[in-house]
Amino acid sequence: MTSVMLCYMSRMGHTARVARRISESITDAGGRCETMPINEAIYEGLNWDAADVVVVGAPVIYGTYHKDVFRFISENQAQLERKPNSFFNVSVVARNPEKATVEGNRYMQKFLELSPWRPKDLKVFAGKVDYPSWSWYDTLMIQLIMKMTKGPTDRSAVIDYTDWNQVRAYGQHVLTLA
Ligand SMILES: Cc1cc2nc3c(=O)[nH]c(=O)nc-3n(C[C@H](O)[C@H](O)[C@H](O)COP(=O)(O)O)c2cc1C
Structure with missing residues (x-):
């Protein structure tokens, strides 16, 4: 059974809901998913060995991401790169179809500029x-x-x-x- 570790940041709860829905979908498809807020992952640590795939998700807040998203990434870059991985962002600008693509979403481009980790897979979601x-x-x-x-x-x-x-x-x- 494939195990997914999903770490997310959420300021107002919407990305947390997205994370839960992803987790349900993984479970429904026969996989296993552990979801964890990034703050918890920073302070409590993660059982990386138990994860086959790692997913990180974060909302866009004032054109960027919470500093703890980058802290988590910097502290765990080697572990992230060792596993198949994906990153998704959530922003209201992505309500426009042309800004809902990886190339068209400037916040995703900004993430790629700021993050030392280069995710293997990327996804843009519209938020609330x-x-x-x-x-x-x-x-x-x-x-x-x-x-x-x-x-x-x-x-x-x-x-x-x-x-x-x-x-x-x-x-x-x-x-x-x-
Ligand atoms: C303080 C604040 C700033 C935001 N700034 C942006 C922004 O710069 N661009 C954008 O597209 N969405 C922006 N949003 C929208 C959020 O990305 C959207 O509401 C998302 O669903 C929030 O996720 P969360 O509930 O997990 O924090 C902002 C929302 C808040 C509350």
């Missing part, structure tokens, strides 16, 4: 707009981003742009990396 859950500052800043990218600016908007069928398909795909 959730103004009511965001602080006034975040709301203001994201309204600005949305204005520039012709997205929703209504402060009451809650829009899940994630294609959950794509998330499920990605779960099946990572099993094939083993």
